[in-house]
Amino acid sequence: MSAGGPVLVSWVAQKNDPYERKDRSDEYLREPDGQPILGPTLALFCDDDSPFKGKIHEVVLLHREGSDEKIALERRALDETRQALLERRPGLRISLEPWRAEDPTDHKAIFEFLRGKVPELRQRFRDRELVIHATPGTPSMQTIWVLMAETGFIDQPFQLVKSYRKHERNGQPTVVPLQVGIESFYKVYMTSRPAEVTSDEGSIPWDLKQFRSEQFRKLFTEARRFAQLKVPVLILGERGTGKTKLASWIRLHSPYRSLEHDTRWPSVACGQYSPETMRAELFGYRKGAFTDAREDRDGLLAEADKDTLFLDEIGDISKDLQRLLIRALEEKQYLRLGDTRPKKSDFRLLTATNLPPTALRERLDADFLDRIGLLRLRLPPLRxxxxxxxxxxxxxxxxxxxxxxxxxxxxxxxxxxxxxxxxxxxxxxxxxxxxxxxxxxxxxxxxxxxxxxxxxxxxxxxxxxxxxxAGSSPTEEAALLRDVAQAFALSQPLDPLLRPGTRLPTRKLNKELMAFVARELRRLSSVRGVPIGELCDVTDRTLRERKDPAGRKKSSDGAEG
Structure with missing residues (x-):
């Protein structure tokens, strides 16, 4: 593959590549000096007025393949265009991509071909700009290029361009960008984000057409179904799995969405606030409700009316707020701080957490968890x-x-x-x-x-x-043992802790854990004034033997040495 530079991707114009032809004739149209007039592909490639002159180092030519007479004419244009390009730049890399088709005006067939071919080209030229030349080909081919570019079927970086024939330019450049400005779902999705929940991983769109795993396909099938209901959805997943982006996807696929909020829709990361400020943020307040309340302010519940509210890190929300949110969910009413008359908000609630279910049940009241978790989606970790x-x-x-x-x-x-x-x-x-x-x-x-x-x-x-x-260094060993103990307590998998090359000192872990338990039981026995037998099912002698993880030997008189 060439080292860099944009890659030209184009069909071949049967009648006008590599040079303009007279109507119904094989004879080329010529300049006053006798040189043939460049067709669309050569005009983009080397016309003095083209912004791509001298910048294209690789070309992909799409063409139909078959045996009928019209395809034979296309093949002639293809061969002549390829030869003309190589004459202008010897060593130019040209790839020929055949399409077996009878009808070059069949929109669906063209789309099916390009839907499979474009991702192939995107992978082959990973970070290089694709210059998609929409002019050559049938009107159907041009239409499909435009729709694919406008609706997100071509991944960046790319440019969609058109070229003008010499007699059509009227002072315009030879090649110009081609943009229609369709307000597609894809464009909205790429710009939509929760108001206060941003991250690098949130900028990665969940690209459904790229999915390869059954887990992801099943997840988004369920998400699509859940999106239609005004029922709370709880999104579970480890940190960095894309829970925020999934929440955006659900909102944009649902009827609970106000267009004016698309670029900044109501959300809050619960862990960023104290219970008091969190309540003010959600419910709003009246002027004078507290020291800094200098004016009336509507909260996120008001913003979320006829829309969706997203609460990230839901495990960090206070017990008092849980109770207030239950009322808002059930009655669609709430009170601003300092208000005596309830306000209404017909909102849909999405929540997310990276806590495992066991820990979440410890953090949240059962009634609240039941209400926000009526529907649940689990984003799988990448492993x-x-x-x-x-x-x-x-x-x-x-x-x-x-x-x-x-x-x-x-x-x-x-x-x-x-x-x-x-x-x-x-x-x-x-x-x-x-x-x-x-x-x-x-x-x-x-x-x-x-x-x-x-x-x-x-x-x-x-x-x-x-x-x-890199694996864990000796200085990280103590932290590793603590993390493993915590994972055990929360019933979490050890995959994130045991990276390739990391070796868990299980014997030491066992000794450290037993020593901790032994010390704590003996301490409680002393503090509470009760025998060891009331606290556990082993003897005091056994605990004395286990309380020292270093396994220090006893001296001959029974004292520890």
């Missing part, structure tokens, strides 16, 4: 859906490049390096999920963009994965 890592890594790297301020040329990697990174990601438990992908991406881009000692793509990849793959 359970390694099939999704190919497109997720590509999307992550593009977002990281854009957010870091690096240029595409600085961040560019070869396909083999991306493949190696994906292989490593698939072997890793990814405790931070999408956040781990961003961590690798940012380290890699930093190494490539170092102003003093930029690393080669291969060395940058090794640098990015170096810390990621």
């Amino acid at each position: 359970e859906v390694p099939e999704e890592l190919l497109w997720l890594w590509d999307a992550t790297y593009q977002v990281a490049t854009r957010r870091s301020g690096a240029t595409p040329s600085q961040a560019r990697l070869g396909a083999s390096h991306h493949d190696q990174i994906i292989k490593t990601l698939r072997r890793h438990p990814l405790p931070g999920n999408l956040r781990d992908l961003f961590s690798v991406a940012y380290r890699l881009i930093a190494a490539r963009c170092d102003a003093y000692e930029p690393l080669s793509p291969g060395d940058a990849m090794e640098y990015a994965l170096e810390e990621f793959e």
